[in-house]
Amino acid sequence: xxxxxxxxxxxxxxxxxxxxxxxxxxxxxxxxxxxxxxxxxxxxxxxxxxxxxxxxxxxxxxxxxxxxxxxxxxxxxxxxxxxxxxxxxxxxxxxxxxxxxxxxxxxxxxxxxxxxxxxxxxxxxxxxxxxxxxxxxxxxxxxxxxxxxxxxxxxxxxxxxxxxxxxxxxxxxxxxxxxxxxxxxxxxxxxxxxxxxxxxxxxxxxxxxxxxxxxxxxxxxxxxxxxxxxxxxxxxxxxxxxxxxxxxxxxxxxxxxxxxxxxxxxxxxxxxxxxxxxxxxxxxxxxxxxxxxxxxxxxxxxxxxxxxx
Amino acid sequence: xxxxxxxxxxxxxxxxxxxxxxxxxxxxxxxxxxxxxxxxxxxxxxxxxxxxxxxxxxxxxxxxxxxxxxxxxxxxxxxxxxxxxxxxxxxxxxxxxxxxxxxxxxxxxxxxxxxxxxxxxxxxxxxxxxxxxxxxxxxxxxxxxxxxxxxxxxxxxxxxxxxxxxxxxxxxxxxxxxxxxxxxxxxxxxxxxxxxxxxxxxxxxxxxxxxxxxxxxxxxxxxxxxxxxxxxxxxxxxxxxxxxxxxxxxxxxxxxxxxxxxxxxxxxxxxxxxxxxxxxxxxxxxxxxxxxxxxxxxxxxxxx
Numbered sequence: 002x003x004x005x006x007x008x009x010x011x012x013x014x015x016x017x018x019x020x021x022x023x024x025x026x027x028x029x030x031x032x033x034x035x036x037x038x039x040x041x042x043x044x045x046x047x048x049x050x051x052x053x054x055x056x057x058x059x060x061x062x063x064x065x066x067x068x069x070x071x072x073x074x075x076x077x078x079x080x081x082x083x084x085x086x087x088x089x090x091x092x093x094x095x096x097x098x099x100x101x102x103x104x105x106x107x108x109x110x111x112x113x114x115x116x117x118x119x120x121x122x123x124x125x126x127x128x129x130x131x132x133x134x135x136x137x138x139x140x141x142x143x144x145x146x147x148x149x150x151x152x153x154x155x156x157x158x159x160x161x162x163x164x165x166x167x168x169x170x171x172x173x174x175x176x177x178x179x180x181x182x183x184x185x186x187x188x189x190x191x192x193x194x195x196x197x198x199x200x201x202x203x204x205x206x207x208x209x210x211x212x213x214x215x216x217x218x219x220x221x222x223x224x225x226x227x228x229x230x231x232x233x234x235x236x237x238x239x240x241x242x243x244x245x246x247x248x249x250x251x252x253x254x255x256x257x258x259x260x261x262x263x264x265x266x267x268x269x270x271x272x273x274x275x276x277x278x279x280x281x282x283x284x285x286x287x288x289x290x291x292x293x294x295x296x297x298x299x300x301x302x303x304x305x306x307x308x309x310x
Numbered sequence: 311x312x313x314x315x316x317x318x319x320x321x322x323x324x325x326x327x328x329x330x331x332x333x334x335x336x337x338x339x340x341x342x343x344x345x346x347x348x349x350x351x352x353x354x355x356x357x358x359x360x361x362x363x364x365x366x367x368x369x370x371x372x373x374x375x376x377x378x379x380x381x382x383x384x385x386x387x388x389x390x391x392x393x394x395x396x397x398x399x400x401x402x403x404x405x406x407x408x409x410x411x412x413x414x415x416x417x418x419x420x421x422x423x424x425x426x427x428x429x430x431x432x433x434x435x436x437x438x439x440x441x442x443x444x445x446x447x448x449x450x451x452x453x454x455x456x457x458x459x460x461x462x463x464x465x466x467x468x469x470x471x472x473x474x475x476x477x478x479x480x481x482x483x484x485x486x487x488x489x490x491x492x493x494x495x496x497x498x499x500x501x502x503x504x505x506x507x508x509x510x511x512x513x514x515x516x517x518x519x520x521x522x523x524x525x526x527x528x529x530x531x532x533x534x535x536x537x538x539x540x541x542x543x544x545x546x547x548x549x550x551x552x553x554x555x556x557x558x559x560x561x562x563x564x565x566x567x568x569x570x571x572x573x574x575x576x577x578x579x580x581x582x583x584x585x586x587x588x589x590x591x592x593x594x595x596x597x598x599x600x601x602x603x604x605x606x607x608x609x610x611x612x613x614x
Contacts (some may be wrong), residue, residue, distance in 0.1 A: 022513065026415055033408070034424040037431055037485055040442045043453075047445060059456035060445040107331035110324035117317045122328055127614055129335060131538070132594045134342025135586040136545075136566070138359075140573050145358055147337070161332045193323030222435035225545060229573055243437040247553065257391045274451065281438045288433045293426055 041289075048072065048278040055274045071275030075283060081234060081242070082283070089238040091154045093220040097213050104203055104212075108170035109197050114180075130164040142228055155230045156238065160219055166212050173208040174201065188282035211298040214291075221288060239284045246277055346590060348583035349373070365580060375554035380567075383585070390564040393548075394540045396472070397479050402529060404484045410521055411489035414513075428485030436546025443478055443551050465553065468561040475547055475562070494528050495521065531611040535603045538597030541589040545570055565589050 039062065040076045045144040047060050051068035058065060075082065111126070134142075139159070149155040178201060224240035232238055237245075318325070350369035351362040376383050408428075415421045421442050434442075446453050447464040455461055498520065506516050521567035548567040552558050565585060572582040605612040 023416055026411060027417065027420070030411055030415060030421070032425055034427050037481060038427045040446070040481065041430055041434070043445055044442060057449055059448075059451040060453050061456070085572075102329035103334065106327040110328040112322075113321065113324055115317070116321045116324050116326065117314055118321065118328075119332060122332070125332070125335065129339035131597045132343060133325055133590050134339070134345055135569065135590055137569050137573055137579065137582050137586045138345035139338075139342040141348065141359055141579070142342050145355075146341075158334060159338055162331050162338070167331070184577070193327075197327065216432055222437075224435055224437040224550070225570070229570075240435055240437045242419075243441070244550070247437075247440060247550075277441055278445075279498070281441050285434050285438050289430065292430070292433055296429075 044278050044281050044285075048275055048282050050275050052273050052275050060274070068275070071273070071277075071279035074273060074276035075279045078242070078280075081237075084235050085237055085239045085242050088153065088156075088236055089221060089240070092153065092238060093217045096157040096161050097216045098219045099157065100163075100166070100216055101209050101213050104162060104167050105170050105202060105209065106197065108167050108174055109201050112171050112174045126164055126167055136225075136229075144230070150230055151231070151232045151236060153236060156220075156223065156226055157227060160216070160223060166216070169212055170205065170208055173205060177208075178204045201210060207298070210295070214295045214298055218292075243280060243284055246280060250277075316473065337354060346583065346587045348579065349587035351583070353579040353583065354365065372580045373588075375581050376584045376588070381582075385560065386563050386565050386568050386585075389561065390541055390543055390566075393454060393472075393475070393564060395449070396476060398533065398536060400476065400488060401483060402438065404480060405487035406491055406525060406529065408484055409495060409525075410489040410517060412488065413492060413495040413521075425485065425489075429489070430485070431482045432486040434482070435553065436544070436550040439482065439546070440550045440553065445472065465555055466557050468558045471552065471558050471561045475551065478551060479544070479547060489526060490532070491525055494525055498524050527608050527611075531604055531608055534600040534607075535613070536598040538593055540596055541593045542566060 023137070023291045043062055044061060046062055046064060047055065048070070049067050049069060050061075050064040051066040052070060054064050055067045056070075106125070110116065111122045113119060143155055144150040182200055182204075183196050186200045187193075191199065220241065224237075224244055227238050227241040228244055231241060328467070348359045348362075349372055350365055351359065352365045352371070353359070354362045357363075366376060379443050399498070412421050412425060431439075437473070447455075447462075449455060449461060449463045452464070454464075462470075464474065502520050503516055506520060511519065541565045543564040545566045548562055548564045549570055552562045554571065555562075566589075569582055569586055569589075572578055601613050
């Protein structure tokens, strides 16, 4: 995509700067930015709000009384929180690296021009995008045939290969890495594997960073596989903690069979509003921190992915 | 044939490189496709999909149940399709509007910061979004009820939910969705604008005659490619954000959330398998149709 000529870009805008139109446009953009950002800020504020204040005044961006008790309550999860963080990080890191490695290997193989099987492999790659077994069939196959119920592998494998990501990597290899480089390496006596690992893979880095970030976020945010397959507490990722908090709130609030005395006795374990919001922060926090740093990469990825070369 | 074999042998290293993805796709994607035969079976947990006996009526009993359960089947299909149409129409309009607005804004640094903030919601999982939505609409502590001084019970009135889900979806996806269109706008030759300005075209005219037409190919392609997903929904939006609340099903149950529910309750697999196959087959047909259309209009952007 051609870049705008910088001088041409700046020249007309200088003239328009400060116009009424720009002020109105800026106002609406700011309004929309607030619409996007305020709910996220609300989570932070609510986590730092006194529980009684929430009960009395409801959630608010300007609470009457602040308190950090919500975070104390979260620490009560203690070990569970450590396990969950561990699982989520392990799955995100292992899955992303495994996926990037095998997908770039595949992308490299099918981008070889005189490789006859590459046509078959491309079609083989494309079919899952068109036709899909769906969640139910997958569930039965994975649990009763592969025995992957409550196995961490089931959090990793389904998200590690995606057709779109392989296409992005293949496009990058075809358009941005000159074939002559690979040929030269071969002439110098490097085997196929060495050529791939020492020449192609390092040159793929920008594209790997972009795809990798998107994969890592997908792993981090995956709640559905965890909900369907994971049962042991020690193997529960962070997102499943959130889902479970939700469930226990509902159970306690909506279940009339639970006598009020019992509810009072369980008082300590009913997740409170501020504590819940503090948990949300702990779950979404790392992405909020990492994302602005990597913003330029994934924007590129999005562009490459949609305009297939 | 001999040619082919020697070519394959020559490229054995490439076959080895391709093997891991081949296997993952085979076991994770292809085997479950075969598992869809479940739709024609009288599923028995102890026998598994392939050994279970065929369903009655030449295997079509499950589909008969599906069709007979009119309310359920019609409701979830209707919801799935209507939400797809609503989200796609509103989403595309807002994505394009936002992209043009940011592109027209001359304070680029400020625009960049705003954009960063607008994209954040897309990275928040629906499991977390559930709590954010709750903070706004809860009946005792929600911001909306407290601000308006009302006591609306959002979680027990199905009629509110198309709007709640629409706003949530807009909030989550619009910032991110506009990035794609912005990259197209960045590619427009600025001489075009200059020439139009010299010819006396107003700002609006320039947007109407230059900006919008240059976005149309991308809009067409994105729309057509999304057609293949008509039958699929953001399960998180419908299962998590609604808290899987039965009283809301009339406006919130979609095929994907129905299937997830049936998995969680381990109930009615034959029937659900039929719904699942229906979903996959319609998806396949629409995808082929959409690709055929893209090929006619923008051959470069066709998937295959």
